[in-house]
Amino acid sequence: MSSVKETVLEINLAHLSHNFDYLKSKVAPHVKMLAVVKASGYGSDASVIAKHLENIGVDYFAVAYTSEGIILREAGIKTPILVLHPQPVNFAKLIEYQLEPSLYSSRTLKEFIKVATLQNQKEYPIHIKFNSGLNRIGFWENDVDHILSQIDQTNAVHITSLLSHLAASEDHNEREFTLTQINSFKKSADQISNKLGYTPIRHQSNTSGILNYPEAHFDMVRTGIGLYGYGNEAKYDTQLKPVAALKSVISQIHTLEPGESVGYNRAFISPGYIKTATIPIGHADGIGRQYGNKQGFVMIHDTPAYIIGNVCMDMIMVDITEIDCKEGDEVIIFDEASSASKIAERSGTISYELLTAISPRVKRVVRR
Numbered sequence: 001m002s003s004v005k006e007t008v009l010e011i012n013l014a015h016l017s018h019n020f021d022y023l024k025s026k027v028a029p030h031v032k033m034l035a036v037v038k039a040s041g042y043g044s045d046a047s048v049i050a051k052h053l054e055n056i057g058v059d060y061f062a063v064a065y066t067s068e069g070i071i072l073r074e075a076g077i078k079t080p081i082l083v084l085h086p087q088p089v090n091f092a093k094l095i096e097y098q099l100e101p102s103l104y105s106s107r108t109l110k111e112f113i114k115v116a117t118l119q120n121q122k123e124y125p126i127h128i129k130f131n132s133g134l135n136r137i138g139f140w141e142n143d144v145d146h147i148l149s150q151i152d153q154t155n156a157v158h159i160t161s162l163l164s165h166l167a168a169s170e171d172h173n174e175r176e177f178t179l180t181q182i183n184s185f186k187k188s189a190d191q192i193s194n195k196l197g198y199t200p201i202r203h204q205s206n207t208s209g210i211l212n213y214p215e216a217h218f219d220m221v222r223t224g225i226g227l228y229g230y231g232n233e234a235k236y237d238t239q240l241k242p243v244a245a246l247k248s249v250i251s252q253i254h255t256l257e258p259g260e261s262v263g264y265n266r267a268f269i270s271p272g273y274i275k276t277a278t279i280p281i282g283h284a285d286g287i288g289r290q291y292g293n294k295q296g297f298v299m300i301h302d303t304p305a306y307i308i309g310n311v312c313m314d315m316i317m318v319d320i321t322e323i324d325c326k327e328g329d330e331v332i333i334f335d336e337a338s339s340a341s342k343i344a345e346r347s348g349t350i351s352y353e354l355l356t357a358i359s360p361r362v363k364r365v366v367r368r
């Protein structure tokens with residue numbers, strides 16, 4: 001692959017196909033695949049990712065907010081799109097774009113039925129979210145009768161699926177807790193299905209649920225981070241391929257004498273004669289200040305170069321004293337070999353945060 005001339009996020013669609021196939025191989029043939037493409041496809045490009053997945057046979061998409069679903073529809077995506085966390089103020093728009101709400105409370109269910117009825121909708125697909133222990137959003141197990149009493153009075157909506165979300169599917173120490181979540185969801189889903197007279201699709205697993213809890217696969221699984229190449233565990237990371245690679249270039253090289261400082265607030269004072277490289281990427285691009293002061297590094301000619309001083313809005317400075325490089329040379333912030341999860345871990349965060357922080361200012365380049 002030719003080296004880049006400015007900061008770019010490369011999106012590798014062959015890797016996306018690989019990850020999709022790998023995750024699909026982990027579930028039974030009848031289990032549907034839902035791809036989570038919220039937060040711009042985990043910081044990449046939701047439309048590019050969704051189009052490719054639509055071509056290779058994904059069954060469903062999910063986004064967090066209505067506005068994200070609208071972007072996909074405007075890009076021509078025809079596959080059903082679940083909106084995980086919609087607000088009632090957007091319900092009319094949501095219907096206009098044929099998006100499907102996850103309804104998680106008495107208030108949201110009531111409001112949605114009201115809007116759907118006003119619009120003369122019949123059997124509009126909705127999804128009922130149960131809280132099985134994450135305590136974030138969702139109905140409780142004992143809300144089933146209440147849900148049914150609201151549904152029984154209308155034919156404006158139809159329950160297409162029942163869902164819940166695991167709190168710690170990547171943490172093997174929380175196995176017992178996760179099993180109680182699976183049981184709680186089963187109970188809620190059984191109760192509501194028995195009384196409805198039809199059986200909505202059930203889904204509870206995120207990526208780590210797919211990998212660690214076959215008993216939580218039900219009829220569909222929702223994968224986000226796995227599709228983008230991260231498995232929350234070394235043994236799965238080696239099977240998956242990062243879809244996004246963040247690359248840049250050396251803008252300028254400086255030679256400093258002992259006692260000279262680098263960057264704002266003079267946070268770095270040179271201990272000796274050193275060489276620094278300035279890279280055109282900063283906190284406005286998604287490389288947060290937590291990566292400054294040697295918490296983060298970039299790769300130059302396969303060698304780590306640590307970030308010195310504070311991260312600026314549009315630049316970082318790295319120590320290249322021991323690296324044979326010149327202005328214009330390529331810099332890797334993360335890619336297949338130097339993974340986002342390792343860099344994230346070093347500064348106390350997770351791949352999800354580093355990936356989704358890459359701002360729209362960074363040019364996206366698709367590799368097919």
Ligand SMILES: *Cc1c(COP(=O)(O)O)cnc(C)c1O
Nearest residue numbers: 036165206207222223224225226
């Ligand atoms: C974000 C999200 C997912 C995807 O989780 P991953 O760990 O990225 O696979 C699945 N379900 C819900 C409800 C989510 O919010």
